[in-house]
Amino acid sequence: MGETTTIHQVAVVEDDDVLRARLVQAVDAHPALDVVADFAGVRTCLDWLSEHSPDVLLVDLNLPDGQGTEVIAQAARRRIESVVITVFADERSVTAAIKSGATGYLLKDSDTEHVAESVLLAVEGQSPINPAIARHLLKHFAGTPAALQTDVDPGPLTEREQAVLTLIARGFSYGETADQLHMSINTVRTHVRHIYRKLEAGSRGEAVYIASNKGWIDP
Known part of the structure; x- marks a missing residue:
């Protein structure tokens, strides 16, 4: 008998409906990942997190009812990995997300296959970071x-x-x-x-x- 693939649960937080659907589809298509919930804002995600513990969150930073860092901080307290996906690559946004507990940071120009692989890397204990973001980190630190x-x-x-x-x-x-x-x-x-x-x-x-x-x- 072949080995059983471990399926990791993922939640997506993104306010753009089209992009959120694309991210959900891309992550769900990976055989080791399963999107169990998706949200367009901070409050609904925080309410859901009070009762659920996915393995990874894929989080936008600039949301209509708050900042993704609120979600990331709550996830860190629950020992849930968070991977940021955003258009922001400025030093302040990068460091705020990392200090809140994010373990990965991607830009929205990343192809969807790369996003799914990055989510899996976060589950496996690695830190998927876009090269442009790494430069900001090196500048800050x-x-x-x-x-x-x-x-x-x-x-x-x-x-x-x-x-x-x-x-x-x-x-x-x-x-x-x-x-x-x-x-x-x-x-x-x-x-x-x-x-x-x-x-x-x-x-x-x-x-x-x-x-x-x-x-x-x-x-």
Whole structure:
């Protein structure tokens, strides 16, 4: 018998009816993804989230009744992954979404197949980020990997965990983090699990937010 494919539940938050339908169709077409709900605004999604826990949210930022960051923050508290899909690529929007708990950031010019694959990457613990967005992150979190050893109080984190989380905060993938720190990707994943446990965080975005606010990393 063949292996059973795990189906991950996805909710879509997008106010443009045509685009929302296209995103729902694209994500639903992926064999490992199932859209279980879609919303045109913040309030209806927040109400739904109070009783449901999908694996991933695909969220627009500029919605008619609020900001997508409200949804992202609620999802982070529920340990639900969020991938932003928006037309905004300015530094303020990018950093606000990441600090709210987003673990991926795509632009609306992304092809639909790429969107579905990015949602799946988020479920698998990676951070799908549009290259243009990565540039904004690098600009905001200015610094070089060589400068990771700082005098910042790491709090409950070890020196290596602090270095791993700092790179993740700067938008590096697990693979890139492993290369920069000369360790295996499995070691990076182990450090991330320890970080989540120590910070009582449910996502990379939440861990970065907690550690940044506490001054335990200097992104």
